[in-house]
Amino acid sequence: MFVPSITHPVGDFIREWVPKLSAYLPEQLQSQTLDSIAAFLINALLCIIAVCAVNIGSAPILIYMERKVCAHVQCRLGPMRLGWHGTLQTIADVIKMLFKEVYSPSGADKLMFYVAPLIVLIAPFIIAALIPFDHNLIVADIDMGIPMIIAVNGFGVLGILLGGWSSNNKYSLLGALRSGAQMISYEISFAMILLFVVMISGSTSLMDIAQAQDGTVLDWFIFKIPVLGFIAFILFFISSTAEMNRAPFDIAEAEQELTGGYHTEYNGTPFAMFYLAEYIALVTNSALAATCFLGGFHAPCIGVAAIDGVLQMVPGVVWLFAKIYFMIWCYMMVRWTFVRPRVDQLMDFEWKFLLPVNLVLLAAGAVWMIFVG
């Protein structure tokens, strides 16, 4: 019987140990098929638990972090009462959200209304499975990593469109339409920047991209190509902010104009799911930025052997998460600093500025690769 299995150090370890453990079972239960199925299930379970732990576990931390960063930018303190410096506040909020009554507005398309938050959650979960967390810690090491991410990223907007359309509310519909237009526009520059990364690294696999940045800090793609790398990083930052529907590009939920945009009619758990998707998208996009530009799971070595030895003792997961949280902090600072552009300004910015700059960048990168790299 065929059981799908991909060669992978952690997976191989489990495949090796399951037959050894099954030797203790009664004689009639032992079989090769059962072993391989058990190993497959254990591996799958591990992957699911890992992705869920990273995604769902980081959401409360991020909500707390967002509140604190926002507060300190605005000369406030943020949550301080519940627990030490308000650490338990988000848990209390999550519990409150979960115990609220869930209902849909009259005239809403009930099925679509409840399916939409689930669809929004799909994209960030799939992307999280593609991120290499360490040399051997990756759920799906596929060769088509970057095209996969570009393809899956559009899924988020489907959920938003469905949610906005099925709510039977003009504000929701307007927000969803705006979100759709924005996503389609910024998807292009997002893909272009990833194409630039692929061009430098010569591979579309995220693992290979991370491995290509092995070495000192100067080997990271942000610094590898003198100025272009940094410009590409900034452009990636802009387009991924728009991709995530985060401020300053949050015209889809613009509170002042649309009372909350596509999730106006949502409450309780579905609303929490939209929120969760937003924060998981923040994690995955930061992880993508860290993998593509900031050296992935590699330590920030500086070329001095003594310091590098110490830095490399720290596991790659820790470095990756440090980079991810640095990126998240950057996204948050940008969110709480800049003002939201109008819809037409947003479109102008993409089609008249970001896209031409991206094309020039791509051409310049190609020239650099031919003559220097």
Added chain:
Amino acid sequence: MQERLSTRRYIKRYLKRCITGPWSLICGLSVSLKYFFDPRRIVTEQYPENRKTLKMHERYRGRLEMIEDAEGNNHCTACGMCERACPNASINVLSTKNIAGKKVLGRYVYHFASCTQCGLCVEACPFGAIRMSQAFEVATTDPNSLEMILNKKEGQG
């Protein structure tokens, strides 16, 4: 709305905005970074915890009070300017006559319940006899305590 521009001016403006736009963003970001990394700028007070040390700002307007010296004398001459300045009749200046037959302050009645702490009475007072106090914990369970007589002594006039 699209304004009419020649191609040269359009390109000139486009390139100019490519420089000024990011520069203004950097200026904004530098301000918020300064705020983020400087804890001294935080203005939030942890009120019930720091009740002992909490100091109100100079310009805070609590309830009205009379400026009195150590013996409890005040500068009020019962002219009634504050009473006239008050937009919601929270002040009643009740004058009396002293031994010399001169009009002096008898009782300065202040209705705190209707007062909005606008401070117009303080501005109107020609003798600097009243001010807004710094007290901010003014909640009470007894409505009668909101009617108060501010002066301890009769005015000298």
